[in-house]
Amino acid sequence: MTASQKPAPRPKAQAPRGLRDSFGPLASARRAMLGRIAEVYHRYGFDPLETPAFEFVESLGKFLPDVDRPEGGVFAFRDEDDQWLALRYDMTAPLARVAAQHRLELPTPYRRYAMGPVWRNEKPGPGRFREFWQCDADSVGAPSVAADAEICAMLADALEAAGVSRGDYVLRVNNRKVLSGVMEAAGLAGEDAAQENRRGITLRAVDKMDRLGEEGVRALLGEGRKDESGDFTPGAKLAKEQADLILGFVSAERETGAATCARLRELVGGSATGLEGVQELETIAEILDKLGYGPERLKIDPSVVRGLGYYTGPVYEAELTFEIRDEKGALRRFGSVAGGGRYDDLVMRFTGQKTPATGASIGVDRLLAALEAKGALGAETIGPVVVLNLDPAHIAETMALCGELRAAGIRAETFLGSGTNMGKQLKYADKRAAPAAVIVGSDERARGVAQIKDLALGTQLAAQITSNDEWKAQPAQREVPFSEVVATVREIIARVKGDAK
Structure with a gap:
């Protein structure tokens, strides 16, 4: 490109006046x-x-x-x-x-x-x-x-x-x-x-x-x-x-x-x-x-x-x-x-x-x-359940677990972003307004169990916890066999929907 040639200006990332995006x-x-x-x-x-x-x-x-x-x-x-x-x-x-x-x-x-x-x-x-x-x-x-x-x-x-x-x-x-x-x-x-x-x-x-x-x-x-x-x-x-x-x-x-x-x-x-x-x-x-x-x-x-x-x-x-x-x-x-x-x-x-x-x-x-x-819109504010992806080598099993939730009529997604950091994925779940996160690491997979993190309850209890012992004792996360994942998640969603009314 010669000195006299200027790059084309980038388009402005904005909607025309009088129009808007609906998220x-x-x-x-x-x-x-x-x-x-x-x-x-x-x-x-x-x-x-x-x-x-x-x-x-x-x-x-x-x-x-x-x-x-x-x-x-x-x-x-x-x-x-x-x-x-x-x-x-x-x-x-x-x-x-x-x-x-x-x-x-x-x-x-x-x-x-x-x-x-x-x-x-x-x-x-x-x-x-x-x-x-x-x-x-x-x-x-x-x-x-x-x-x-x-x-x-x-x-x-x-x-x-x-x-x-x-x-x-x-x-x-x-x-x-x-x-x-x-x-x-x-x-x-x-x-x-x-x-x-x-x-x-x-x-x-x-x-x-x-x-x-x-x-x-x-x-x-x-x-x-x-x-x-x-x-x-x-x-x-x-x-x-x-x-x-x-x-x-x-x-x-x-x-x-x-x-x-x-x-x-x-x-x-x-x-x-x-x-x-x-x-x-x-x-x-x-x-x-x-x-x-x-x-x-x-x-x-x-x-x-x-x-x-x-x-x-x-x-x-x-x-x-x-x-x-x-x-x-x-x-x-x-x-x-x-x-x-x-x-x-x-x-x-x-x-x-x-x-x-x-x-x-x-x-x-x-x-x-x-x-x-x-304040009477009554919009759906509950996001999808997020199944964390902590081991890319076992992504097929992780997505299969997510598929079981969907087959049961539960809105769910597998985290498909970059990285395997649990904290980053839980922050993503919070941003998605997920009622729960399903966590299956190598240890859980070997034992045939999953950790179910009740995100809504965890947020509610976090404001009341004052010590590390109380945090360890809080019931916002539980371990269940694979066969009970669907029932446990369904129970959490039912409670969250009841609290939202």
Whole structure:
């Protein structure tokens, strides 16, 4: 290499902004949560569906709230056929494509659930990632609002199965038709591009009420708003009277669902669309009440509008009501972790025929973060049993012993790192959160026994031991015949799991 030639710079070992790595405990907790939610969806008669990570851009459509971001908030790229593709931003848009493409083979209604990562080209921030997991359930081809009520009931059951206690969440239900009626009353009807743009900005503004408060939403309904970073978001440029009517709609919640619906009837005036939306809300509330989902779990809340642009009827959000401490130690509510609604026009983009559909999505990573902050995650913290490798000449026998543990249903591994130092291998076992270590040296092998070190008990007792005699007498290590290794390890694991509860 000449003096003028410089070595290529090494790549930075870091994930892109807004993305993160999920290690053992988090990945295990997510997998366990998805399994419990899937059991609920399966019990309701929904079938699993897996779709590709990316679709044609025109298949996904432009429905994201963050439309000012590059490519309308999606990650898009051009393939070798000069066609634009994009990573899915949710699980619903791909479902619409599936329902249209396979409409002749699928049953009607088609009930499916889907789980996996989605990607949004949004501005990352605390707790806001550009890749995150969603867990969806949808019913395509069901026109009755009874399907919306069923989705709400299933969403409540799924949250409880995931670990959210009853009383720690509330389902808030609204209807886009009601908001359409209020917009008619506010003079925002019409199909021209300018009116459509103002309605879109209004929807996104109202959807941010929980984050920005009335002052921030009013700014977005007016000329616009500058955030803390200095970025300016253009507003809908509504007159004060128009903004007052929209904000009156957002704050229309009353003590009971019936009183809220009565107030909404007043706000929509003579709008047939608005009145239809109010009637649908009343029907949903009646069905869920009959199913046992009362006001402690469900509320009619006009402030719920959902940011996505494809909703056409009932919309709903699941909000966690308990408080957690943020990075600065201040108490705050975690907010929404799930939501959904009716989207009767989404499949029609492909077929030209109106196809009723409704569904909900759980933000798995947000829910995991909330339960972790509350100390209610219930993640698996017990690592594998580690069989020490102290004599490489007998590695086959050591691995065979480990195989016996696995055959008995016990999670186990043989230490396969470098060196035969026992202390180093025990430190490895501690780092792996192993409940026990199995030690077989040349002496033990000759006598047909193994030393079983109860690592969890040893850690617990170490804090209480004050002398060498006490250490020698402590019961955290025992010698057992090879025939009793499995039973002894199983006993230790059972005790550790009992202590963890």
